[in-house]
Amino acid sequence: MTRYLSTNRVDAPESGRLRVFCFPYAGGGASAYARWQRGLDAHGAGVEVLPVQLPGREGRASEPRFTDLDALVDDLDAQLDDDLDAPHAFYGHSMGALIAYALAHQRQRRGAPCPRRSS
DSSP states (O other), rough: TOOOOOSSSSSSTTOOOOOEEOOOTTOOGGGGTTHHHHHHTTTTEEEEEEEEETSSSGGGSSOOOOOHHHHHHHHHHHGGGGGGSSEEEEETTTHHHHHHHOOOOOOHHTTTTOSSSOO
């Protein structure tokens, strides 16, 4: 279990469910995506929503924030690596989109499993 993902999540994804890692906007937290799972389930979307909680926000407020994108992406890549072995997608809003893109690019460069989609 990584500190970037909620402790409430199901460890084993349901068969056939695409994991969607959601990166928040600048200054935002994982709670921005708190209702997405219920809404998507109601529409039969077949995804597992995984809000990413960055340091310095919400439950991680006491941790220092990253001020360097490369350092953040390196840490995310290392911490989320095991969770990114199953089919997945990235969603990021504003700064979250930049983080998602940078993480996808780094994983592609090193030959690690990449997202099926990134937006």
